Amino acid sequence: AQSVTQLGSHVSVSEGALVLLRCNYSSSVPPYLFWYVQYPNQGLQLLLKYTTGATLVKGINGFEAEFKKSETSFHLTKPLAHMSDAAEYFCAVSAYNQGGKLIFGQGTELSVKP
């Protein structure tokens, strides 16, 4: 069975500071990993995903994530937070031959202080 754990339901950073949102997964088969963002009163949209190949993945809006198999982690980072990054972020995992089903983490709400 697969699962995802996001450490910290709320994270607060100052504008211009580093953003680090943590995600650990559990999977008995090679995972495919996703980060989605949900802005207030909107649906989710894809930030980035890891399937195979390069373990450092770059996404939209300056975000990136690194797949670390030894640590079963896929943490999301952004060097310089912007006020517009305030949103809820979800990590998700799927696996080969699962028909595209995703297992989501609990979500992390990011606040950005001026």
Next chain:
Amino acid sequence: DVKVTQSSRYLVKRTGEKVFLECVQDMDHENMFWYRQDPGLGLRLIYFSYDVKMKEKGDIPEGYSVSREKKERFSLILESASTNQTSMYLCASSFRGGGSTDTQYFGPGTRLTVL
């Protein structure tokens, strides 16, 4: 641009009512999904469908049913709404050819309140 639309943004229903939530996508996607989103629980899969007239249970199907008569439309039905079904409901779609790596595209959500 992929577009997934949901019939209502906000809905208020009474306990025991039959409730229909509609979702339409315009990208000819085979896969469609219904999730509910609750604070601290993330998104949980209710039902999904790989093709017209096909459906499979997700992790929390109890109290729900679905219908997919046309490829672009996937309906979620609450046969007899209860207060514990008050939640945000999100619909998503994806291209089956991408398999497990394909992106899911989400609608804006329906916030359902059951009184």
